Amino acid sequence: MKHLLTTKDLSREDAIRILDTAGQMAATQEREIRKLPTLRGKTVVNLFFEDSTRTRISFEAAAKRLSADVINFSAKGSSVSKGESLKDTALTLQAMGADAVVVRHWASGAAERLATSGWIHGSVLNAGDGTHQHPTQALLDAYTMRRHLVESPGAAGLDGLRVAIVGDILHSRVAGSNGYLLNTLGAKVSLVAPPTLLPVGITARPELEVFYTLDDALDAHEYDAIMMLRVQRERMTGGGAAFFPSPEEYSRMYGLDAARMARLPEHAIVMHPGPMNRGLEISAEAADSPRSVIVEQVSNGVAVRMAALYLLLAGEEAAA
Amino acid sequence: MTGTILGAPDISRALKRIAHEIVERNDGAASVMLLGIPTRGLPLAHRLADALAAIEPAFSPAERTGALDITMYRDDLHKQPTRSIGTTTLPAEGIDDAVVVLVDDVFHTGRTIRAALDAISDLGRPSAVQLAVLVDRGHRELPIRADFVGKNIPTSRSERVDVHLAEIDGEDAVILRRGEDA
Numbered sequence: 001m002k003h004l005l006t007t008k009d010l011s012r013e014d015a016i017r018i019l020d021t022a023g024q025m026a027a028t029q030e031r032e033i034r035k036l037p038t039l040r041g042k043t044v045v046n047l048f049f050e051d052s053t054r055t056r057i058s059f060e061a062a063a064k065r066l067s068a069d070v071i072n073f074s075a076k077g078s079s080v081s082k083g084e085s086l087k088d089t090a091l092t093l094q095a096m097g098a099d100a101v102v103v104r105h106w107a108s109g110a111a112e113r114l115a116t117s118g119w120i121h122g123s124v125l126n127a128g129d130g131t132h133q134h135p136t137q138a139l140l141d142a143y144t145m146r147r148h149l150v151e152s153p154g155a156a157g158l159d160g161l162r163v164a165i166v167g168d169i170l171h172s173r174v175a176g177s178n179g180y181l182l183n184t185l186g187a188k189v190s191l192v193a194p195p196t197l198l199p200v201g202i203t204a205r206p207e208l209e210v211f212y213t214l215d216d217a218l219d220a221h222e223y224d225a226i227m228m229l230r231v232q233r234e235r236m237t238g239g240g241a242a243f244f245p246s247p248e249e250y251s252r253m254y255g256l257d258a259a260r261m262a263r264l265p266e267h268a269i270v271m272h273p274g275p276m277n278r279g280l281e282i283s284a285e286a287a288d289s290p291r292s293v294i295v296e297q298v299s300n301g302v303a304v305r306m307a308a309l310y311l312l313l314a315g316e317e318a319a320a
Numbered sequence: 321m322t323g324t325i326l327g328a329p330d331i332s333r334a335l336k337r338i339a340h341e342i343v344e345r346n347d348g349a350a351s352v353m354l355l356g357i358p359t360r361g362l363p364l365a366h367r368l369a370d371a372l373a374a375i376e377p378a379f380s381p382a383e384r385t386g387a388l389d390i391t392m393y394r395d396d397l398h399k400q401p402t403r404s405i406g407t408t409t410l411p412a413e414g415i416d417d418a419v420v421v422l423v424d425d426v427f428h429t430g431r432t433i434r435a436a437l438d439a440i441s442d443l444g445r446p447s448a449v450q451l452a453v454l455v456d457r458g459h460r461e462l463p464i465r466a467d468f469v470g471k472n473i474p475t476s477r478s479e480r481v482d483v484h485l486a487e488i489d490g491e492d493a494v495i496l497r498r499g500e501d502a
Contacts, residue, residue, distance in 0.1 A: 017404070024389075024405040033442040038392040066392075310392075315402030
């Protein structure tokens with residue numbers, strides 16, 4: 001593996017390797033001294049064209065725990081705001097000797113462009129591109145599910161589990177990445193959203209089952225995990241009004257509250273990639289319940305990103 | 321000389337002798353903790369622990385044996401294909417103030433042990449670290465020596481020493497092979 005751009009072409013073998021490596025990384029994070037010398041001398045650039053708190057901090061913590069040098073670059077307050085193109089930014093990073101570039105961009109396909117353009121030599125990790133993909137988020141979700149729902153997690157997939165992904169599928173790169181990865185790992189996926197918040201052509205993918213209300217979805221199956229997505233108002237023209245009539249109605253049809261949570265099996269876990277809109281897609285009772293693993297997802301994120309950085313950067317330089 | 325250098329009885333005798341030496345050196349086994357370096361150092365550590373328990377019945381093999389994976393401390397990571405990371409498990413009481421005996425199968429350049437010493441210093445502060453190996457084949461590249469050696473086998477650099485253990489390979493043997501390029 002040279003880049004991590006999408007979960008679509010990630011093989012089951014590679015995905016499980018990342019999850020297993022993340023397990024070992026997580027074990028090192030319980031020690032008194034959590035820093036490892038593994039990536040000493042490597043430089044990781046966090047290139048963020050879009051606001052992010054947890055993903056950037058998580059990648060930064062992961063790189064630092066492995067002793068890599070981290071350079072943070074955010075579009076605000078940089079030459080990008082003066083009109084610099086992605087290409088010229090990339091050439092600058094290449095000149096600084098970046099071994100890996102972690103990129104978040106508002107344009108779908110930006111990470112792929114960076115990886116295949118020949119502008120930079122290092123590995124590219126997609127930390128979210130537009131409404132397309134966010135592979136490390138899907139991997140940390142899979143890692144979290146495997147820890148809670150699979151009896152002996154080592155080397156195992158998620159075979160036979162059923163996962164519901166609820167909410168703004170259209171704008172969600174988290175859903176985009178999870179759809180492919182969960183399927184690769186053997187889990188069955190139900191998507192739950194109003195028709196306006198589903199991408200065109202999604203019903204043509206036979207591995208995904210689509211429901212138009214959360215109650216229908218809960219009637220149809222017993223879920224092992226339910227993943228609530230944030231309503232991404234910043235990506236909606238008209239602040240959401242073009243996609244659903246009112247926040248109250250959205251909440252009534254698609255929100256996870258205590259009553260709907262009671263309909264899930266005893267062992268089911270509640271997930272959310274954050275940041276949450278409490279009271280909109282998820283109620284405070286659901287978010288703070290003991291079955292919620294939302295905070296754990298964040299700490300698992302560091303272990304998964306350590307694993308990704310290790311697997312991309314530690315070995316001899318692989319052919320592209 | 322190539323072929324099988326040590327058979328199962330030789331290996332078992334060597335481990336028993338090393339166990340006695342460990343007890344002698346440390347005035348008993350009370351503070352001894354065995355850490356095996358995967359892959360083949362780990363079963364050797366378990367066998368040594370059983371041998372120590374046979375000498376000192378108060379020694380509990382399960383509570384005083386662990387595994388130390390050194391992959392993330394290697395100095396040649398960037399020269400090889402990416403390695404999978406193994407499991408590190410420490411005895412519940414930790415390694416602080418214990419006498420840690422590192423256990424490995426073949427002692428060669430010393431670089432594995434260098435990595436292991438770095439790994440140990442991130443895990444705690446033992447009162448001493450000692451090294452037990454089944455085979456010492458020479459060609460040290462670092463100023464590191466073993467405290468307990470099963471057998472010294474003079475080799476040329478191109479030769480290979482393969483250790484087979486029943487737990488992993490189904491048989492006990494130390495085999496010296498001519499190198500592929502020799």
